[in-house]
Amino acid sequence: MSVILDSRRLQLRPDQARAVEMSTGTHPIFAIQAAYGTGKTVIGAFIAARLSVPGELVIATATTNVAIAQFIETLLRLDEFSHLPILRFVADSALQEGVPRTPVDLHTTLQSLLSRYFNRLHPQEIRRMRRYTRGRRLLEQLLFHPEQLSRLSEEEREEYRIAEMCNSEATERAIAILLRLQFPAVLCITTSSLLNSTREGGLFHELLSSCRTIIADEASQIPEPVFVAMVTRFPQACHIYIGDVHQLQPHLRCPRSALAARLGGRGVMSLLLSRNIPLAPLVTTFRAHPALVHLSNTLVYDGTLESGTPAHRRNDLILRLSLPNPRVPFVLVNDQCCRDIIRGLLSRDVPSSSIGVITFYKEQQHRLQEYTDRLGVALYTVDSVQGREMDVAIILTTRTDVDEASGNFLNDIQRMNVALTRCKYGQFVLGYLNALHTLSNWSQLVAWAARRNTIVETVDLPDIFS
Numbered sequence: 001m002s003v004i005l006d007s008r009r010l011q012l013r014p015d016q017a018r019a020v021e022m023s024t025g026t027h028p029i030f031a032i033q034a035a036y037g038t039g040k041t042v043i044g045a046f047i048a049a050r051l052s053v054p055g056e057l058v059i060a061t062a063t064t065n066v067a068i069a070q071f072i073e074t075l076l077r078l079d080e081f082s083h084l085p086i087l088r089f090v091a092d093s094a095l096q097e098g099v100p101r102t103p104v105d106l107h108t109t110l111q112s113l114l115s116r117y118f119n120r121l122h123p124q125e126i127r128r129m130r131r132y133t134r135g136r137r138l139l140e141q142l143l144f145h146p147e148q149l150s151r152l153s154e155e156e157r158e159e160y161r162i163a164e165m166c167n168s169e170a171t172e173r174a175i176a177i178l179l180r181l182q183f184p185a186v187l188c189i190t191t192s193s194l195l196n197s198t199r200e201g202g203l204f205h206e207l208l209s210s211c212r213t214i215i216a217d218e219a220s221q222i223p224e225p226v227f228v229a230m231v232t233r234f235p236q237a238c239h240i241y242i243g244d245v246h247q248l249q250p251h252l253r254c255p256r257s258a259l260a261a262r263l264g265g266r267g268v269m270s271l272l273l274s275r276n277i278p279l280a281p282l283v284t285t286f287r288a289h290p291a292l293v294h295l296s297n298t299l300v301y302d303g304t305l306e307s308g309t310p311a312h313r314r315n316d317l318i319l320r321l322s323l324p325n326p327r328v329p330f331v332l333v334n335d336q337c338c339r340d341i342i343r344g345l346l347s348r349d350v351p352s353s354s355i356g357v358i359t360f361y362k363e364q365q366h367r368l369q370e371y372t373d374r375l376g377v378a379l380y381t382v383d384s385v386q387g388r389e390m391d392v393a394i395i396l397t398t399r400t401d402v403d404e405a406s407g408n409f410l411n412d413i414q415r416m417n418v419a420l421t422r423c424k425y426g427q428f429v430l431g432y433l434n435a436l437h438t439l440s441n442w443s444q445l446v447a448w449a450a451r452r453n454t455i456v457e458t459v460d461l462p463d464i465f466s
Contacts, residue, residue, distance in 0.1 A: 003046050004079040013308065016043055019280035023047045023240055029231075031219075031272040032242040032280050035305055036296070036421040037287025037389070044217050044242050045074040049081035052185035057210040059237075060188045061230075062217040063250075065090055067387055068188050069100035071217055075186065076103070087184035089193055089204070096143055104188075107136055110174045117181045125177050132170040135163030172203065179206075191216070191226050198233055211237050218387060219243030220267040223250040227268045245269040246300050246417050248386050287389055287424055289314035291328040291452075298448055299441065300417045317392060317426035320348045321464050325453050329426025332449040334433045335458040336398055338368060341428050342377060344465035345392060352376040356390030358419050360410055364396050382419045393423035397431035402439060411439040420445075 001017040002009050012020065016039060019032050034040035048058050060075075062068050072088055075081070086104045095101065101108075114121070114129045121129065138159060187207070189197070197203040211234055216222055219241035231239060249267040273279065283304050285293055290307040297303050317329045324331065333341070338357060345355055356378040359365045365381055372379040378390065402410055409415070420427070429445070433455070436442040449455050456464070 003042065005042065005074075006077050007079060010042075012043075013284045015280070015282050015284055019043055019282060020047055020050070022278060022280045023051065025278075027238065027278045029239045029272070030241070030278045030280070031269065032240065032282060033245060033269065033273060034242055034282040035244055035246070035285055035301060036417075037285040038282035039286060040242050040244075040282055041070055041074050041217060043282065044215055044240075045071060045078060047240065048186050048213070048215050049075065049078055049084060051213050052081075052084055053212070054185075055183060055210070056212045057184065057207055058186045058213045058215065059194065059211055059234075060186055060215045060217065061191050061194050063191050063221045064218070064387075065094050065099035065190055067218045068190055069102055070387065072102045072104060072188050075188075084185040085182045086186045086188065087178075088188040089197065090190075091193060092139075092143055106175075107140070107171075109182075110171070110178060111136060113174070113178060113181065120181060121177070128170070128173050129177065131166075132174045135166060135170055138163045139167060175203065183210075191222055191230070195226070195229055195233065208234070209236075213238050213240065215240045215242065216268065217242050220245055220247050220269040221250050221386070222268040224266045224268065224271050227271065241268050241272060243267070243269040245273050246414060248383065248414050248418055284308040288421065289329050289425065292330060292420075292423070292427070295330065295445070295448060296417065296421055299420070299444055300413060314425055317350070320350060322466060323426075323454070323464060324456055324460070328452050328454055330449065330452070330454050331426075331428045331464065332433075332446065332455045333428060333430045333458065333461070334455060336396065336430050336432075337458050337461065338394055338396055338430060339371060340458070340461055341394055341430075342372075342375065344461060346375070348465055350392060353378075354391035355394065356380065356385075356388075356392070356422065357394045357396065358382055358385055358422065359396045359398075360415070360419070361398065364398055382415050385422055386418050389422055389424060391423065391425050393419075393427040395419050395427060395429045397429065397436065397442070400432050400435050402435045407435075407439050411441050413441050416441055416445075 001012045001020060003012065020043060022030060032040065032043065044060070048060050052058050060071050062071065068088065072086065075086055087106060087109060088102055088104050089106050090099060111133050114126070114133060118126070187204070198205055198208055214230060214234055214237050220243040249270065250265060284306045286308040290311050293305055293307040297305050318326055323329065342355060346352060352375050357368060357372055358380050359368070360382050362381060365379060368379055380388070397410060433446060436446050
């Protein structure tokens with residue numbers, strides 16, 4: 001089995017092919033346990049495209065707009081399915097916050113209907129689409145440029161007020177026209193918007209009976225109550241959940257030990273893997289250097305992962321630097337020297353766009369933000385970096401006063417796993433060894449690094465970048 005992505009035919013690995021084949025079965029609920037870098041978004045998009053049937057709807061969902069945008073980007077790269085009508089719903093509030101936009105966003109699609117289907121529109125529909133388009137363009141102008149509001153004339157302010165007041169009804173009518181002319185094969189939408197828009201009176205309530213498949217990406221972050229609501233809302237649909245039980249669970253505003261967390265804070269993947277649900281594991285990872293796959297196999301995956309990328313294709317950092325172990329692109333630095341490492345990487349012609357800094361604490365992020373912004377280096381907290389990848393990662397652990405009791409956040413194995421599996425070519429982990437030794441999971445990493453001679457002191461850094 002193969003998939004054509006950007007004009008390149010990719011042969012699926014046996015574990016990937018099995019996941020695709022199982023998705024076409026009769027399972028009402030089906031889980032794909034997908035470790036990092038196993039091509040889960042490609043597989044999810046391929047499944048969505050293969051399951052599309054004219055007049056029936058496939059819904060692709062995830063908890064964040066970023067994940068939805070990545071899913072759509074992958075769908076649009078599938079050459080064999082370029083004919084499929086894809087639609088993405090994204091709330092205006094999310095657009096205003098700067099979430100990624102796509103060419104299949106709802107209002108982009110609606111505003112193109114007049115030019116694409118003019119000859120198939122009834123006179124009343126033409127009038128409605130013109131009214132919708134005028135109002136929508138005015139709303140978007142002020143949505144993305146709110147500073148212009150103060151410069152509007154009284155007449156323009158009144159026009160804006162009318163457009164805002166009529167936006168909901170105009171959008172509903174435009175969507176009805178869209179569904180007649182171009183029924184979507186795949187609707188991409190966040191889980192919260194999905195549940196809001198398909199309730200009685202919601203924007204997509206009429207599509208409930210058309211949905212035959214739900215595909216949920218990054219499902220480890222979908223809370224159990226949301227899963228129950230989705231299954232209840234779409235009882236006739238086949239539910240496919242794709243995610244990694246070893247990565248971050250849903251965000252909670254209370255301790256994991258609290259009653260609310262224990263009763264409703266589990267992620268879908270944790271729930272499904274604890275039950276006798278049909279399961280297809282993806283275990284061939286293509287992202288990182290094989291030596292780094294060995295690290296995650298040791299800490300998290302119990303040796304189940306296989307490296308699908310040979311070492312010579314991930315040797316870029318090894319060839320640029322004088323690493324303490326030239327076969328392992330990993331350095332554990334017994335200190336906090338993030339700026340020194342960034343400067344060293346840049347001096348060895350590693351592009352700033354290839355470097356990502358991952359912090360465990362927001363205070364660290366705030367202290368580095370101005371510096372990384374100035375250099376064009378990406379900066380994330382570990383809780384915001386899931387689903388992303390970078391060429392070289394610098395991971396800051398930074399605390400000197402941790403112990404087993406106070407270091408639960410830092411020592412959380414799922415959080416560690418997310419941080420340690422973002423890079424392709426290599427990573428630097430910064431921390432105080434005396435503190436890390438007191439934490440059960442980090443002490444295993446320190447021992448792994450010691451066996452491979454990859455622990456250095458700050459004074460050794462110039463030798464690495466010389």
